Amino acid sequence: MLTKKKWTIFSLLVLCGGTIYKLPSLKDAFYVPMQEYFHLTNGEIGNAMSINSIVTTIGFFLSIYISDRLPRRFTMSVSLIATGLLGIYLSTMPDYWGILFVWALFGVTCDMLNWPVLLKSVSLLGDNTQQGRLFGFFETGRGIVDTIIAFSALAIFAWFGGGYLGFKAGILFYSAIAILVGVVLFFAMKGCTEEPVSTKVSEEKKTENAGLGQVLKNKTVWLIAFSVFCVYAVYCGLTFFIPFLSNVYALPIALVGAYGIINQYCLKMVGGPIGGLIADKVLKSPSKYLFYTFIISAIMLVVLILLPHKHMSVYLGMVCTLLFGAVVFTQRAVFFAPIGEAGISEKNTGAAMALGSFIGYAPAMFCYSLYGHILDANPGLIGYQIVFGLMAVFACLGICISGLLIKNIRKDRQLRSMATV
Structure with missing residues (x-):
């Protein structure tokens, strides 16, 4: 490649x-x-x-x-x-x-x-x-x-x-x-850098046109940013899987470290190429991949809410949470890829990434506290079910946003193809 x-x-x-x-x-x-x-x-x-x-x-x-x-x-x-x-x-x-x-x-x-x-x-x-x-x-x-x-x-x-x-x-x-x-x-x-070769005049023009103005007017960039927001809001909930397994399943202390390593490192290493290859080779669209995985995430969260956790083995609980975590990590691997798919001009790519990061990572400011407060106010399984429900709401919101993103990218491509004819 x-x-x-x-x-x-x-x-x-x-x-x-x-x-x-x-x-x-x-x-x-x-x-x-x-x-x-x-x-x-x-x-x-x-x-x-x-x-x-x-x-x-x-x-x-x-x-x-x-x-x-x-x-x-x-x-x-x-x-x-x-x-x-x-x-x-x-x-x-x-x-x-x-x-x-x-x-x-x-x-x-x-x-x-x-x-x-x-x-x-x-x-x-x-x-x-x-x-x-x-x-x-x-x-x-x-x-x-x-x-x-x-x-x-x-x-x-x-x-x-x-x-x-x-x-x-x-x-x-x-x-x-x-x-x-x-x-x-x-x-x-x-x-080695792939900086564009240009004259001083064109560089000045590039600087003049790049950045905030064009990015803020681009509906596609906003949709990408809010799809990242939804992925990250769901991702924040993965932090609470360890206390969930510890409190509800009585996860042995010896397994806590192993679970943490798998959850934070192994899933990232495995999820990255899987998500990327499916997005490019199978669906040929990162935005479509986000759409389908948001649907899968929402379904899996509903299943996690309804499962009879008190009658399940700790290993089955670990498998269920790790499978869900794997889906989220594949999303994290590609959630900025739609910027390239959407054909954002090179001079505005950095600004688009910045806006996507500004909005997309915003859940870190409130989701950890929100989920933690819910767990403190609702001890036991019920607290985790409420958190899973909130995560499912963010996943459903992601379905809507990524669906709009797909339509917008398709529309932009049609307009560009008509302009070149």
Whole structure:
């Protein structure tokens, strides 16, 4: 599918996507050390994540203005290096306000400066028939890099005794990797980037026309953004499958870690290429893939609500939740691919990705709290059934939005074909 040159770029983009979020996601591998050595409560860690989500959302909006105006290798490299430098400061074990400050800045370096530009770079590697596979294999590559780096950090943590020094070494390892990838990407992409060759006049015209104005007037971009919103609102609910299995099925502690690894890493690695290949090769449309998988998700959530969980084995419960999680991860792998399918002009792709991220990731600001509050207010199985019901509502909303998206893309193609005749 890709030339050797494009495979080089793709590999660099996978490294970028798989390393930049390790520090903001420090809690995934070092939740207990964060509490102990940063002297944080559960609520304070949650506050840091909320501050990060708020800054991220604002940053995605601001990124609409800059994502198509700055050189891609520059913004990605600077964001990686800046994230690594923040990690070095984090290794000094700052106080609570320092933690909030760092996580707020992670929203700038990782999301505002990096993510929309990274998505644009992936999209530009292929035409509109290859978007599903590109994003699917990109997500798989990220999962592999995530796994290797996370387990390497845990190994370093254990090597240094599993205490204060180990935690500090783990943070410095994440920081060094981010800085290293940033430096490599800056120099390696200088000769590999697919930046369009143009004159100074055309570049000025490109800058003038790109960005917010055309993107905000594009109905297709809004539909893509809200379809991402629905996928992410459902995805947020996957976090509560572990307490669901623990509370309702009495999941043994020994299985919690194994389930978490499968749920967060294996499903990402497997779901990416499956979703991408089906979207491109079978349906030949990422938007159609989202439409059908939203239907499947809604049906599976209704089944999860109606199943006699108290009379089922824990292994059957694990299989049911993992099957549903697999469907969601295939959606996550391709939910930005419709931007390429819709034929959004190259000069506006970054702005479209930024708007899609701004709206699409917004559920992170409220869904975790909403679902958690429901579970606290409704102990036992009933609370989880209400959460599954809300997730099903978001899935049904996704069916409607992705259905409109399919019609809009088809209409746009017809108009473009008529214009070329």
